[in-house]
Structures are given as C-alpha cells and as structure tokens.
Amino acid sequence: MKALVYNGPCDVQIKNVPDATIEKPTDVLVRITTTNICGSDLHMYEGRTSMETGRILGHENMGEVIAVGKAVDRVKVGDMVCLPFNIGCGFCESCERGLTGFCLTCNPGSAGAAYGFAGMGPYSGGQAELLRVPYGDFNCLVLPKDAQEKENDYVMLSDIFPTGYHATELAQMKPGDSVAIYGAGPVGLMAAMSAFLKGASRVFVVDPNKDRLALAEKMGAIGINDIEGDGAAQIKELTDGQGADCGCECVGYQCCDKHGKEVPNLTMNNLVEAVKPTGGIGVVGVFLPEDPGAKDELAKEGKLAFDYGKLWFKGQRIGNGQANVKAYNRSLAKLIHAGRAKPSQIISHELSLDEAPHAYKKFDERADGWTKVILKPGQ
Ligand code: NAD
C-alpha cells in the first residue's frame, strides 16, 4: 500500500510499504478515506522526537471497515468509522474511567497510545491506504448514514474537535464565561468553536497569524494579534481590567520563528496574565518531556520558564494533557449530525496522499492560507 513515512527531520516521503493487515482477533482493518495533518505531527516532522525513520505518520483518521478479526462483533464490514487518535483497550483502570488517553494496556509504562506517534507505542499511522485498528470494537466510532456527505466534519472527531472541547473542559469553562484562547491553529479554532457551543459570552483568540485570526473572527471571536501588542493587556482592557473568566493554551512549544521572533514558551505566562484570579487554564498545546531539537535551551530538557508565583498568587488552576477523545466524540458527532457544529469550516486544503510531503512543508511554515490540510488516500 501507499503510505507517508518519516524519513528524518523535515523529510517525509510517499513509499510503497507492506499492506496493513488483521494481526489480532480484536483488530479491525480500515480503508482510509480521509486523514489529516495535525500540529502534533510537526513535533515529529521537525525532528524533535524519537520518531523512528520508516514509520507511517497520521493519527487523525476515518474510513470504511473492510475486514474484522474473529473476536470483533460490534463493528461490521462496510461501516464508516472515525478513529480516536488515542488507542485504548477499554478494560484497564484508565479506560474504565474514560481516560482513554492514558490506557495502561496499549502502551504500558507510558502516557497512552496513538497511531503514528513517537513515544506512544508501535502503532502505524493512517496517512496511508490502510490502517490496522487495535481493539476495534472499542476504538471505532461507527458513524451515521450521513458519514460520507459530512466526511470532512466527522473526521475532525478523531482529534481536534474533541481536543478543542477538552481544552474548555480543563479550563472548567461554564456558560456565560469569557474565554481567552492562545493559538488560532486548528486546535485553538476548535476550542473557540467549542466555547461558543458551550455558551461563552465572549471568546478572545490570540495568534500572530492574520488569516487564522480571520477564521476565529468568522466564528464570532475577537481576534487579537499578539505581534501588534500585548495580547494579555488587550484582553484585560476588554474585560474591565479583570481578565477573562478562563483560558486555553492551544499553542504548545513552537520552533517556528516565521513571525520574526523566537517563541520562548511564553504563552503560559501570558495566560496567567490574561485570565482573572481563580480562573481555570486548560493546556492542550504539547510540551514534550524531552525536546533535544528545540531551539529554546530550557525546552530541550522539557522545562518551561514559567511564573509559578503569579499563578499561585492569583489562585488559578491548570488542567493539562492530551484529550481523551472517546469521552466526547459520541456527543460531538450528534452535534455534527444535527447540523449544529461544522468543524470542516477550518479546512484550507483537501489534497491527495501524494501531495502530503509538500503540504507538510507549507503547514510547518504556517504559510499564509495553510490552516488545516486533509488528505484523501483514495483519490
Ligand atoms: P499549530 O501548531 O499550527 O497551531 C499553533 C498556533 O499557535 C499557530 O497558529 C501559531 O501561529 C500560534 N502561535 C505561535 N506562537 C504563539 C504565541 N506566542 N502566542 C499565540 N499564538 C501563537 O497547529 P494545531 O494543530 O492547532 O496544534 C496546536 C497545538 O496543539 C500543538 O502543540 C499540538 O501538538 C497540540 N495538540 C494537542 C492535542 C492534545 O490532545 N492535547 C491534540 C492535538 C494537537
């Protein structure tokens, strides 16, 4: 089959590799119809992780079930399914509590398992024609009849829609709250959309990227260009000097200095400033435990220059980590089905798998107009 493989820093290639197959009785085999490029793929693409060369990337996947193992009895051949990026077993203590991002079976001794991800188990990614799904009955979200018609919406349930929603949950956002979101990348935009779905009174989105801010404004958010001024000061000014009720970090460590300045992980300090005392802060942007390829000296060791004293003094709370996609995807699918949520609105490029290496380069540069790339391996 054709697949996108990691070949070293800033080098991904389309190669012919052995077909994915059913390996265990609990597996499901999916023919991928849509697979996205994510900001998380860029940590590996930039060579800042232990990603092995030759591995297939891609954790935002959906497609059609074409074979099931002998122990699979819920999912059927022909079902259209969306696959949460976290791989869970369904029966460990974490999975039983809904914390599928921290499954104790699929990647023992580490923080969860995912497709095509460094440090998250040996699982191949879905930027390919076929994908093996472990514990298929548990991990496949079977989609309703409008799966093909709304494919570009449903595929966002694999990661960024639940992740954006998770950011607002970690921030303990409530209806009526004003919300400060750092990052207008796909995840930040999904956090903004989720905040509105949950009844936010106002949403402030901070990013130096003008076209991404324009998308946030189209959703009804107030865009704040952090290059033209101090974003936190602007948010305070717009909230009678108090700060937003809660905030979301949707940036993570960024190597990209396209905006003419190094980004020394200041988003956390900015959020502490932009959020009012006792407000919640949800951090879904990724900070790696080790980042030898980082430009920032502290980040190389997974450390952050963070004003903890300010956070403590303001009595704020922080929630961290990857989204437990299964905790949200069923409910969010209903919003898509009912026409109440349209996450596809942020897609900038719909390309074939062959065009993926070029798309990685442009998305990594955060080139103008390249907001969210989805790939169609069958086309
Ligand atoms: P992205 O990395 O392109 O988005 C980051 C955005 O932040 C960009 O638009 C960039 O211009 C902006 N930015 C950079 N520096 C900034 C600063 N100082 N202040 C404000 N904005 C700044 O793509 P993405 O897909 O949206 O990913 C965002 C982050 O979310 C990444 O770290 C990714 O790994 C992470 N992520 C986490 C989860 C999870 O489960 N926790 C899931 C998916 C993605």
Ligand code: ZN
């Ligand atoms: Zn992702």
